[in-house]
Amino acid sequence: METKKSLKICCAVTSILLLLLVITLLILYFTVLKPKKPAVVATPVGLDHIDFSLRPNVSLTLSIRMNISIKNPNYAGFKYENSSASIFYGGDFVGETPIEAGVIHARSIKNISTVVNIIANKVIGNPKFFPDVFKGSLNMNSEMGMEGKVILLGIFKLHAKTHSTCDIAIFVWQGNSTENCNSKIEL
Missing domain, CATH: 1.20.5 (Single alpha-helices involved in coiled-coils or other helix-helix interfaces)
Incomplete structure (x- = not known):
């Protein structure tokens, strides 16, 4: 009993x-552990390469060096796969940059330096180009998606996706730029 x-x-x-x-x-x-949005800042640094040809067709390609800063406010790290960021001007695709796989540790900032290959013919051929140049500002958009695993306490690994969009204003006459980025994360 x-x-x-x-x-x-x-x-x-x-x-x-x-x-x-x-x-x-x-x-x-x-x-504490609720996923928070990463803060993404994409800053154009300078001109990297210009390629102009007259044959067989007139074409112009340029490359812009960019720094992408990703701040991870979470208590979990993020191990991401190879991905890319696409650049749009006036709704038209004008460039892309590869982003190599890596890790963003918990509560840290990762700076990624990369080169964006811009198809200048598409930018110049856009009907918004000349009015924007006269206004002094080229307004572009970028989209970046990353897939990977969230690593929580070094034990738990969850599949995650993050998607960032940035509005980038390149001030033609001043030679600088501003950006406004929004991110979301899906587990």
């Missing part, structure tokens, strides 16, 4: 401890 009473007490205590553990983990998840 005493054994059954002890078994019931043990089961009750174990159930209460498991319930407290689950509640604690849920509170941690919704407060």
Whole structure:
């Protein structure tokens, strides 16, 4: 009889401890461990390469050096695969840059230097080009998607996707730029 009473007490205590553990983990998840949006800043640094040819067709290609800064405010690291960022001007695709696989550690900032190959013919051929040049600002958009794994406490690995869009204004006469980026993360 005493054994059954002890078994019931043990089961009750174990159930209460498991319930407290689950509640604690849920509170941690919704407060500290809840995924937060990464902050992405894409800054054009300078002209890298210009290629102009007259044969067989007139073409102009230029490359712009860019620094992409990604701030990870989460308590989990993010290991991402090879990806790319696409550049658009007036809704038309005008360039792309590769982004090599890597890791953004928990609560850290990763700076990526890359070169964006711009198809200048598409920029110049866009009907918005000359009015924008006279206004002094070329307004471009970039889209970047990264897939990888979120590494939580070095133990748990979850599949994740992050998508960033940036509005980039290149001020023609001043030779500088500004950007406004928005990011979202999906687990």
